[in-house]
Amino acid sequence: SSGINAEYGDLKVEKRLDFEAECPRWMVNRKGREWRPAKPRFIEGVILELTTRKPKKPNSGNRKICLVQVRLNGVQKVVRARIPGENNTLQQHHRVLVQWCRNRNLPTVKYVVVRGELDAQY
Numbered sequence: 548s549s550g551i552n553a554e555y556g557d558l559k560v561e562k563r564l565d566f567e568a569e570c571p572r573w574m575v576n577r578k579g580r581e582w583r584p585a586k587p588r589f590i591e592g593v594i595l596e597l598t599t600r601k602p603k604k605p606n607s608g609n610r611k612i613c614l615v616q617v618r619l620n621g622v623q624k625v626v627r628a629r630i631p632g633e634n635n636t637l638q639q640h641h642r643v644l645v646q647w648c649r650n651r652n653l654p655t656v657k658y659v660v661v662r663g664e665l666d667a668q669y
Contacts, residue, residue: 588646589646589661591617591643592615592616592618592628592642592645593641593643594613594614594637594638594639594642597611598614600612602652602653603653603654610629611629611635612630612653613627613628613630613643614626615628626645626658629648629653629659631659631660631662632662632669637667642665642666643667644661644665646659
């Protein structure tokens, strides 16, 4: 019976490695063994402040970012989110949907605003 358990464990490990290789990082919960998202994919929040920021070298331009207050696992957090697209009509206190998506040009900006949902219209 120990051989069956060992085979089952190996199969589970292989499946998990394949899963981690082909899925985005937000889907892998590293704390537990379950294959479920560690955090919800889309999070609703309220805009606190709108600013622009310059990207790292060698890129240039002004990237539009906003401070969004979100509720993650019952804890209020303030995150920075990038606003994609050329024009936007976002203002303070607008409700937006953000999703985890890193932008390598902008340090500390780990989220992106989902356009076309709630107050972030095209």
